[in-house]
Amino acid sequence: MTRALWAGVLTLAAIVAVALAIALAVGAPHPATVERAAAGAFGLLGLGAGSIALSAAVDAGLPTRRRQRRPDDILLDAGASRLLDVERSLRLGTTTAGDFHAHVRPILFPLAKARLARKGFALADHERAAELLGVENYALVDPQAAPPADRFAPGVRLDQVSSLIDRLEALEDRR
Numbered sequence: 001m002t003r004a005l006w007a008g009v010l011t012l013a014a015i016v017a018v019a020l021a022i023a024l025a026v027g028a029p030h031p032a033t034v035e036r037a038a039a040g041a042f043g044l045l046g047l048g049a050g051s052i053a054l055s056a057a058v059d060a061g062l063p064t065r066r067r068q069r070r071p072d073d074i075l076l077d078a079g080a081s082r083l084l085d086v087e088r089s090l091r092l093g094t095t096t097a098g099d100f101h102a103h104v105r106p107i108l109f110p111l112a113k114a115r116l117a118r119k120g121f122a123l124a125d126h127e128r129a130a131e132l133l134g135v136e137n138y139a140l141v142d143p144q145a146a147p148p149a150d151r152f153a154p155g156v157r158l159d160q161v162s163s164l165i166d167r168l169e170a171l172e173d174r175r
């Protein structure tokens with residue numbers, strides 16, 4: 001039994017004992033009053049003990065108290081959540097061209113734009129950007145690219161996306 005449970009039982013027993021003593025002192029002239037007071041006191045003791053036992057049983061079935069979350073945990077959760085969102089978008093993007101355009105391209109576009117800007121080039125400079133990224137890779141992030149005519153056409157393969165990412169990383173390495 002835990003310390004808190006023992007404290008609850010002892011407190012309840014003390015309250016019942018005091019109540020019984022008061023009842024006995026007030027009702028001493030009549031033996032029937034003493035019996036009723038004792039029965040009431042023992043009834044309260046039983047109810048209190050039962051509620052404490054029930055409370056202990058419920059607490060035993062609950063998991064231990066959760067530790068407080070630190071800001072680092074929250075950031076990790078947010079990062080993991082974002083990573084899952086990207087993974088989900090990539091899976092959708094391989095399904096249909098419309099999904100690629102709506103879900104994956106908005107992730108790749110700012111990455112490519114920022115990486116080229118660090119090198120001193122604009123993504124909108126079609127010739128230079130296509131030269132740095134490769135024509136096929138540039139087509140994935142071309143700012144002037146229209147949405148696909150057939151949204152249900154096959155999406156972009158993961159190896160194409162991987163090729164673009166590899167090319168963007170290589171740009172960073174070639175400072």
